[in-house]
Amino acid sequence: MDPRDFWGKSAKLWLCPILLFVACLGFYSNVFSLTPGWQSKESQSPEPQQLQESSLQPESLPLSECDCHLDTCRIPEVPRLIYPKAQVLKPTRVDVLVMTPWFAPIIWDGTFDSAVLDAQFRNTTIGLTVFAIKKYVVFLKLFLETAEKYFMVGHRVNYYIFTDRPADVPQVPLGEGRQVVVLEVRNYSRWQDISMHRMEMIRNFSQQRFLHEVDYLVCVDVDMKFSDHVGVEILAPLFGTLHPGFYAAPRQSFTYERRPLSQAYIPRDEGDFYYAGGFFGGSVPEVQRLTTACHQAMVADKAKGIEAVWHDESHLNRYLLYHKPSKVLSPEYLWDEHMLQRPPFLRKLRYVAVPKNHAEIRNR
Numbered sequence: 275m276d277p278r279d280f281w282g283k284s285a286k287l288w289l290c291p292i293l294l295f296v297a298c299l300g301f302y303s304n305v306f307s308l309t310p311g312w313q314s315k316e317s318q319s320p321e322p323q324q325l326q327e328s329s330l331q332p333e334s335l336p337l338s339e340c341d342c343h344l345d346t347c348r349i350p351e352v353p354r355l356i357y358p359k360a361q362v363l364k365p366t367r368v369d370v371l372v373m374t375p376w377f378a379p380i381i382w383d384g385t386f387d388s389a390v391l392d393a394q395f396r397n398t399t400i401g402l403t404v405f406a407i408k409k410y411v412v413f414l415k416l417f418l419e420t421a422e423k424y425f426m427v428g429h430r431v432n433y434y435i436f437t438d439r440p441a442d443v444p445q446v447p448l449g450e451g452r453q454v455v456v457l458e459v460r461n462y463s464r465w466q467d468i469s470m471h472r473m474e475m476i477r478n479f480s481q482q483r484f485l486h487e488v489d490y491l492v493c494v495d496v497d498m499k500f501s502d503h504v505g506v507e508i509l510a511p512l513f514g515t516l517h518p519g520f521y522a523a524p525r526q527s528f529t530y531e532r533r534p535l536s537q538a539y540i541p542r543d544e545g546d547f548y549y550a551g552g553f554f555g556g557s558v559p560e561v562q563r564l565t566t567a568c569h570q571a572m573v574a575d576k577a578k579g580i581e582a583v584w585h586d587e588s589h590l591n592r593y594l595l596y597h598k599p600s601k602v603l604s605p606e607y608l609w610d611e612h613m614l615q616r617p618p619f620l621r622k623l624r625y626v627a628v629p630k631n632h633a634e635i636r637n638r
């Protein structure tokens with residue numbers, strides 16, 4: 275028999291039971307889906323109560339244009355530009371790590387070209403959040419003046435100043451497309467509580483305002499000044515900054531929270547980097563997720579009578595361990611000249627600590 279003939283005839287014979295089986299499958303799957311207890315987990319619709327609760331979870335925040343997988347964001351069109359060509363066999367930095375194992379760039383001087391980046395990020399509005407509660411209002415003047423000189427120059431910027439002393443916010447001349455927005459908030463008696471509640475307040479205002487007003491949020495400490503360019507090279511769905519005290523340290527010596535009782539707990543055999551609490555950010559939905567998660571973790575810790583060793587910074591580190599940032603800023607973006615000796619590979623100091631007398635300024 276011709277093999278083709280065999281397959282021709284037997285195909286018809288085989289096809290009948292298969293079609294019958296498929297039809298039965300379709301019928302029974304419909305019947306089962308109508309029968310309680312036969313639904314698969316995924317297709318179960320949550321009880322109204324569950325739905326309300328899960329809508330508070332950071333993962334289930336509403337989708338937005340920026341809310342997409344790392345590699346699926348829309349590529350912006352850039353105009354004709356003249357800039358030096360990258361050379362594949364001449365890497366611009368060989369002295370430092372410029373890429374994480376999950377392919378997030380680590381931002382160092384020499385690794386980026388602002389001409390290209392500025393074109394890619396034109397029409398972007400950046401929100402810079404900063405808290406100046408109680409005596410910390412004294413830092414605002416230098417902070418704003420230096421930000422005008424170095425932070426996102428040429429782009430639209432909203433300075434969101436969270437303070438309990440709106441009258442003490444200084445008037446600083448601002449460039450075009452830049453504005454100060456004063457957000458009056460409560461204070462706390464302990465500095466640790468002020469620091470930690472930043473997560474809650476950023477979360478709250480993200481929902482109320484930031485989602486509608488800016489594309490990215492940059493969340494920083496106020497007791498600092500800009501001293502070199504900080505531009506759109508830092509912008510990404512989620513970014514953190516290498517803490518200047520730990521960039522070369524082994525993970526065992528990172529000052530993560532080590533007590534399993536805390537929501538910020540990280541075991542000694544885990545950890546990528548030690549991130550600083552004083553400089554993080556991302557798209558508004560991602561920052562909303564981060565701040566919601568960190569705030570919820572701090573509420574849970576408080577209920578158990580535990581406070582993480584480095585407060586919000588410990589929770590930020592835990593979050594960024596399990597939600598890998600899409601860019602990592604080098605310590606150029608957060609440095610303390612009085613505490614640390616500048617290593618030769620640190621070519622620029624972009625955002626640096628302003629010395630403060632802790633006894634004089636904290637808890638006042």
Ligand SMILES: CC(=O)N[C@H]1[C@@H](OP(=O)(O)OP(=O)(O)OC[C@H]2O[C@@H](n3ccc(=O)[nH]c3=O)[C@H](O)[C@@H]2O)O[C@H](CO)[C@H](O)[C@@H]1O
Pocket residue numbers: 404405406407408409410465468469494495496497550551552553584585586587608635636637638
């Ligand atoms: C540079 C850096 O990574 N700093 C982190 C580090 O502490 P720092 O020692 O830099 O903490 P800090 O005294 O600067 O406090 C954090 C921030 O809270 C605000 N504030 C604090 C007290 C106050 O009375 N009024 C007020 O407005 C202010 O914006 C300040 O910059 O660890 C803290 C948690 O322990 C935070 O994670 C900080 O972000």
Ligand SMILES: [Mn+2]
Pocket residue numbers: 495496497552
């Ligand atoms: Mn600080």
